Amino acid sequence: MTISLTPEQQVWIEKQVRRGEFASIDDAARQLIDERIAERAIEEDDLAWAKPLVDEARASVARGEVISREEHRIRNAARLTARKD
Secondary structure, three states, X not given: OOOOOOHHHHHHHHHHHHXXXXXOHHHHHHHHHHXXXXXXXXXXXXXXXXXXXXXXXXXXXXXXXXXXXXXXXXXXXXXXXXXXX
């Protein structure tokens, strides 16, 4: 397959290859296409799988099973201190 790039795209990719971001122009093209395909897959996901998780989280909040942000910070600080000892 042959893909034609605009001059601006070619310059940008060549610059990224020179900076070491990609091993080659082909590598850059493959990686950038893979990333966009992954982004589109996320955009097209209807997230129906997440609804039960969100519903359970909301139910937990309604039952009062929450802590404040400050309490969360205090607990994390205590955990970090315990790990350093």
